[in-house]
Amino acid sequence: TIDYDVVVVGGGAAGLATIASLLKRHPDLNIALVEPSDKHYYQPGWTLVGGGVFEQSSTVKNMADLIPKCVSWFKNAALDFSPHQNSVFLSDDTKLSYRSLVVATGLKLDWSAIPGLEDNLGRNGITSNYQPGMAPYTWELVQKLEHGNAIFTQPPMPIKCAGAPQKAMYLSCDHWLRDKRLQNINVEFCSAGAALFGVAEYLPALMSYVEKYGITLNLQTNLIAIDADSKTATFKKTNADSSTEIIEKSFDVLHVTPYQVAPDVIRKSPLADAAGWIDVYPDTMQHKKYANVFALGDCANSPNSKTAAAVRKQAPVVAENLISMLTDQKLRAVYDGYGSCPLTVERGKIVLAEFIYGGKIDPSFPKWLIDGTKPSSLSWFLKEKMLPPLYWYAMLKGHEWMATPIYRDDLPTDRHAKPSCNF
Numbered sequence: 001t002i003d004y005d006v007v008v009v010g011g012g013a014a015g016l017a018t019i020a021s022l023l024k025r026h027p028d029l030n031i032a033l034v035e036p037s038d039k040h041y042y043q044p045g046w047t048l049v050g051g052g053v054f055e056q057s058s059t060v061k062n063m064a065d066l067i068p069k070c071v072s073w074f075k076n077a078a079l080d081f082s083p084h085q086n087s088v089f090l091s092d093d094t095k096l097s098y099r100s101l102v103v104a105t106g107l108k109l110d111w112s113a114i115p116g117l118e119d120n121l122g123r124n125g126i127t128s129n130y131q132p133g134m135a136p137y138t139w140e141l142v143q144k145l146e147h148g149n150a151i152f153t154q155p156p157m158p159i160k161c162a163g164a165p166q167k168a169m170y171l172s173c174d175h176w177l178r179d180k181r182l183q184n185i186n187v188e189f190c191s192a193g194a195a196l197f198g199v200a201e202y203l204p205a206l207m208s209y210v211e212k213y214g215i216t217l218n219l220q221t222n223l224i225a226i227d228a229d230s231k232t233a234t235f236k237k238t239n240a241d242s243s244t245e246i247i248e249k250s251f252d253v254l255h256v257t258p259y260q261v262a263p264d265v266i267r268k269s270p271l272a273d274a275a276g277w278i279d280v281y282p283d284t285m286q287h288k289k290y291a292n293v294f295a296l297g298d299c300a301n302s303p304n305s306k307t308a309a310a311v312r313k314q315a316p317v318v319a320e321n322l323i324s325m326l327t328d329q330k331l332r333a334v335y336d337g338y339g340s341c342p343l344t345v346e347r348g349k350i351v352l353a354e355f356i357y358g359g360k361i362d363p364s365f366p367k368w369l370i371d372g373t374k375p376s377s378l379s380w381f382l383k384e385k386m387l388p389p390l391y392w393y394a395m396l397k398g399h400e401w402m403a404t405p406i407y408r409d410d411l412p413t414d415r416h417a418k419p420s421c422n423f
């Protein structure tokens with residue numbers, strides 16, 4: 001057994017941002033990171049890779065170059081959580097013990113849930129910006145398509161970055177429009193959801209692009225199977241009277257957003273809620289049952305939209321509360337549910353959706369500078385030029401730009417306590 005002050009499971013956006021925030025507050029913390037991958041991905045960049053704006057290589061870095069030197073990196077997957085023993089077991093049988101645990105494993109892309117998808121992804125016109133390394137194939141298909149049917153799908157919630165399925169579609173349409181091919185291409189958006197986007201304030205701007213590009217909107221129409229040989233996609237459509245029908249559509253390009261579920265290792269652990277996600281208080285991100293466990297990012301059950309933007313605000317909250325917990329102080333830092341979705345409606349313009357819990361819009365900028373409900377070139381500049389360096393050099397380094405936690409002194413007292421320690 002190896003003992004640590006903090007064990008962080010997952011070195012994605014959430015794990016690395018939390019480590020940076022912890023070390024910024026307490027450089028002496030003895031931290032272990034459990035992360036099997038030697039690559040770290042900037043996933044928000046994949047929409048722009050699929051739209052021919054970014055190179056794939058600009059969205060990947062070596063994990064080793066991002067992990068602070070004072071952190072012990074265990075290059076394995078966590079296989080088993082024993083929160084009652086304050087331990088995590090790794091795939092090579094190592095047992096790590098902790099005073100506090102941070103779980104940040106992200107979610108699982110469930111390719112196998114749609115028959116015909118997993119084996120054909122990356123060929124026969126079937127693509128997905130969600131799959132690491134697949135966005136360049138999206139761009140290849142977009143460039144090659146002269147005429148025919150292009151279908152973009154969205155499964156039932158939850159998915160990470162709920163706007164990403166339609167972002168891919170708008171950028172593709174923009175390319176076809178500029179190249180004077182759009183009139184020869186039949187574009188359809190098939191979503192399992194009942195609305196194009198979950199926050200109503202952004203719908204007028206998005207609908208204006210649906211009309212501009214002549215997109216056929218099929219709501220409550222869920223992809224259930226693909227026949228790659230005949231290039232046919234099968235959907236289950238739910239009608240207004242709740243009756244259902246099976247519809248087949250032929251495609252030349254099919255951009256699929258897969259079902260997204262809790263990772264198996266989380267789902268089977270004592271940390272999970274009934275749906276498989278880690279059961280945390282949505283304000284402090286502390287586990288509801290195990291006071292020395294925190295979770296953030298896509299694996300947590302807090303009802304925010306699963307985005308890196310949410311992680312940017314959650315990481316300082318977790319760092320602050322975790323240190324309070326270890327030093328037997330009252331937890332005070334609160335996350336308000338902030339999430340953001342920069343909807344790339346055309347090359348050079350973005351509808352910048354920003355909201356907190358309850359779908360209440362929460363703009364970061366004054367309206368005269370950026371009105372998030374309208375397409376804006378400044379928002380595009382932010383997404384293309386500002387957000388990647390903000391991610392790599394601020395968020396992953398513990399510089400909490402525009403992410404200072406909210407503090408509250410009235411949180412219920414039964415939520416803090418437990419093991420105090422001397423650093």
Ligand code: FAD
Binds near residue numbers: 309311342
């Ligand atoms: P991840 O970043 O996915 O990291 C999880 C890490 O955990 C990985 O490194 C993985 O290897 C590791 N791991 C998994 N299992 C284990 C295990 N058992 N043991 C140890 N480690 C494990 N967000 C935005 O804010 N804006 C956007 O515009 C945006 N666009 C997006 C577009 C696309 C196409 C996609 C796919 C995502 C987009 N997102 C966007 C969402 C954003 O990327 C995620 O919400 C964010 O990466 C979540 O961070 P995370 O750390 O929870 O998960």
